[in-house]
Amino acid sequence: MQASEALPREDAGAPWYAALTPRHWRILWGSYLGWIFDGYEAVALVYALRPALNTILTPEQAQTPAFYVGAAIGITLLGWGLGGLLGGIAADYIGRKRMMMLSILGYAIFTGLTAFAGSFTQLALLRFITGLAIGSEWSTGIALVAETWPNRARPKGCGFLQSGFGGGAVLAAIVWAVLAATNPMGDQSWRIMFALGALPAFVCLYLRRALEESEQWMQALKEQRWAATAEGAPRSAQRPFTLAEIFREPESRRRVLLATAMSFATTVGWWAVSSWLPAYTEGLAKAAGEPANLWGPRMGIIYNVGAITAYVISGFLADAIGRRAFLLVTYAGCIATSLACYLWTGGLGPFMGLAFLNGFFTLGFAFSWMAIYLVELFTPAVRATAASFVFNGARLIAWIFPIIAGQIVTSFGGVAAAALTMSSVYVIGLVVPWFMPETTGKPLPE
Secondary structure: OOHHHHHHHOOOOOOOOOOOOHHHHHHHHHHHHHHHHHHHHHHHHHHHHHHHHHHHOOOOHHHOHHHHHHHHHHHHHHHHHHHHHHHHHHHHHHOHHHHHHHHHHHHHHHHHHHOOOOOHHHHHHHHHHHHHHHHHHHHHHHHHHHHHOOOOOHHHHHHHHHHHHHHHHHHHHHHHHHHHHHOOOHHHOHHHHHHHHHHHHHHHHHHHHHOOOOHHHHHHHHOOOOOOOOOOOOOOOOOOOHHHHHHHOHHHHHHHHHHHHHHHHHHHHHHHOHHHHHHHHHHHHHHOOOOHHHHHHHHHHHHHHHHHHHHHHHHHHHHHHOHHHHHHHHHHHHHHHHHHHHOOOOOHHHHHHHHHHHHHHHHHHHHHHHHHHHHHOOOOOOHHHHHHHHHHHOHHHHOHHHHHHHHHHHHHOOHHHHHHHHHHHHHHHHHHHHHOOOOOOOOOOO
16 A cells, blocks of 8 residues: 555544554564664764774874764764665665665674774774665665555654664663673773674564565556656656756755755764763763763663654654644754753753753754655655655765864863854754745655
């Protein structure tokens, strides 16, 4: 059943989940598993990077650790952006299921190999290749769920799928908390964090049986419907290149560029602002005479619980108040909670509450809108390409900002000043939504 056909068949008085079948939940669960490990991988880098650099940097490199932290994150983002763009394009040609399996297998292998890095060059190369694989998974999973779930349930399903990232992040925080408390390999314990990242390779065995290809995508190809947004566009036996197509139509081009601007704000905000929260928390703990190696992971767990909470309710709220209002609430919350966190000088207990709220907005709502909203802007022939360009293309610009943030930390003499400076990027999200279409309650474009 095509997602866009579901709306007329749904009983408006029935619960939102009434039209869901075991097939719908199986597709969601298969996509969710892949996104869990993406979340684990991204956050594992945040926690394990500093200990890793402490053991692999040369004495000369160790004089400027903040630069190498930013460089490693930036290189990962660059790979993520390139891989996501290529993977999204491929998903519109070879299918959502096949591309998802390839991406999961790729990042499982190279995350595992990161455990054996012996120098910064090796670490950076492996992070770049891992980023290539990670980037291509998101747009395929989102497109697959969106194109198979009924309209009334679709925003909720996409929000649930996005929560997999938060689940993986919590898993990474728990693993790091255990490693920090037990220190099984001394200063080399960070290697275990990456070695565990090889486990998703086994998920591919499940995906081969659990996932079914999107009927809406296959139907669009069969009927040779190549337009990005226009209804009733002429059909052609010659398929245009999907990346060129999303920029050829004026309306599609406008949507892509505006959405990418908001994606840029989300991406820079997370990697150049929120990724510094563990280090800032450790500084607060040291100032309070508390064990820093316990409070950092503890904050990470609470932060990601906040994000998961936001992921789960995002589809319900976006349907209740509309897409534009949801975006405005999201970015206003990002600004407010980032300022509150990095201006905080009080006790660790109340700070954990701020960390929860910061995770709720900067990781939860700030990424959920892309899962819910982007699929509603484009047709199935280019949906994965457009979503991947917006989600990952922003990283082709944003990858440099963690490096800049590291330099700011060095120049300003503190994490708080760097984070507060970079948090101004969220203002973009208060302006762009006014120029975007409202899609609440509408079926997916075909």
